[in-house]
Amino acid sequence: MKTTLFSTVLVVSTGVLLTTISCHNATVTPPPSTASELRVSAPFADQTTQFAFDVSKQVITAEGQAKNVFISPLSLHIALGMVLNGANGQTAQEIQKTLKLDAQTLTEANQTYQNLLENLPGVDPEVTLALANSVWYRNTFPVETSFQDLLKQLFKAEVSAQDFNDPATLSKINSWASQKTNGKIPKVLDQIQPDNVMFLMNALYFKGDWKTQFKPEQTIDAPFKLASGSTTTVRMMRLNTTLKHASRPTYTAFELPYGTDKYAMTVLLPAQTTTADALINTLNSSEWTQLQQAMTSSTLDIGLPKFTLNYDINLNKALSALGMPTAFTDAADFTKINKQGGLTLSFVKQNTFVAVDEKGTEAAAVTTGGISLTSAPLPLLCDRPFIFVIHEKTSGMILFIGKIADPTKTSNS
Template sequence: MSPNIFKASADFGHSLFKDYLENNKDSNCVLSPVSVFFCMSMLERGAQGETKAEIHQALCTSPDYCGSEVNDVINTLNGSCGRAFTLTTANGVFLQHGFNALVNFVSMLRDDFRANVATVDFGSMEGVKSVNGWVAKETDGKIGQILNVPDNSTIMALINAIYMKAKWDEAFYESRTSKGDFTVSEAKKVKADLMHQIQQFRYIRESNFSMAFFPYLVTCWEMGILLPDSGSVTLDFVEHLKYESLKKLRDNAIKSWLDVKFPKFRVEASVDLIPMLKRMDVKKAFSNNAELSKISDVAALKVSQVLQKCFVDVDEEGTEAAAITVVKCVPYCASFYEDEPIKFHITSPFLFFIRHVDTGIVLFSGYVKDPSA
């Protein structure tokens, strides 16, 4: 098992979350970075040239990266189930009826990502229901749909689903939960349901923030909370969540008695990931010169959508969370351009001719003044 893939996943996730947070400063937000990592890794297997290099760089994977390493991440997630702890992930590849993806691409996703491969009609309600049915099944019904309406343009969808339900190792007593003030800003306070307990947890105090770790019953998983000091800007502390920084903080945290007040919360989000990925220099995959020929040697493809729906619910018993990430691909005309295309609107009288390319022989020529005559 290579640790490189875990660091890559964490570093990619940090960059993605940092960008997401910087652009959602005024609202709650939630993201499943590893779900995006799975989807973009599947897309990377079908890319080549600059497109592959851009995705590879954004994913923070090493030069000797092997797609099968993703199996280590899948094993870690799916192997975590235990007493009062459920964690599953599933990958799906949905192909439009009549679209023949390359056998090697489909085989890699089956082998390396354990992907469920199915053909559907994206242009029909039956196809939409089929995909949404898979989504609902893999998230225990917590996310009911990822497709809203039939779409004739979609030719392939790469989807990752994650579902988690876990109980705290030290549950909060519901009887101790009470309303209390939660300071949103200097000018705004709100009432929140504050859970309360006095217990030992791993804890570390730094110069201008504190961090505590709340374990689940399966002790290899926990929720960490970084709490900035009063008057600090939360966004200034995101760098502490990078792989190496967070590992050091966790290693240095010691078990301490804490008087904990912890707000119950539920956060939901639907996130368009393309702007974030573009800011991470993944660009060609979304353009008309995307190099995704390892997916199909018949249809020229580009990515039209990268969307995630996500929720996290925290209460006295523990945490329930789910995420769905989808990468949609559509065919495009292989007349590549980067700049605004030149307009050629045939809306006035014109000449025409029919010419043999190799010899120059003109078979027909003409003039059209009124095409309705």
């Protein structure tokens, strides 16, 4: 029986810029955008979008209607991309298929990961996006040099051999997560088990101001109807401005851009006759593409609750259901990490943080014909559970997907 375990930890943070830009900053010339250097094929973007919605459906269904959810499909995809490079045989095939990468070679996928890591952070100089990878392994455990070199070169990973019996190692790993998420996720591991030999980690940090900010003096107390039918009071931000929006058969969507409009949060508000949980189950890469095409710009009066959420989840069950069960069993083949074998993926967990207010969003983590609204629409108030997606528009990458069931709840514990 295999007792040697390695794990994948994702730390993701999305947050709000609470300070205003001082006047002298206006004279500083921002660095040029790297958007023109992004090389993400349409199939890769489409497949990773499908993966994003597939994972979100699994998580939201498992959590139930009353729970808030916030995950980073991009962080998960990159971390599992590192795991994939250590896998062989059926284990590798299942991971590659789950990631929707079975239509391309591993080399092609690795080149895209490398390009994303190098160029996605610089797409919008007015938005902070940081991506980082690290690998921590027990210093008595031999790791194939080829695996280490690949992760260093293509995934820009920091690879470090550590004494896992030394309590200071746990602090080092948690400190790395905290540092890479601007302190938003201070701890990702509680302990290191005797049979743990490796941790692969991805951190993603996002911080952006709204292109058009909400005015704090217009934020009011407002009712929010929970899935249970009861009502809570939230701080509802209001904005009346020109926005992209679309009406679909079961939901209405509007887009709130950040910075120079490369990044955006798209909010999907289900119709009164349906629910946020039912809505997420209708979303896929095709519907997402159709939604983008259906978007039109006009003046819109919207209401969006302020919210902050610390979230964590073990993704073993979701990933097994999506098609990669072998990785979590004794039948796993990770002989590209250690040619002797005997390794199994013990857990994949994600810790996330998101805060949304009048100025913007801060987030971190360690998916058929539009009907236009009339020219004088009623206010579009997110006064019931809704879905939101934070995405980058040049590459089509979905960074985060969330469901807000109760804006007053700040954690899922």
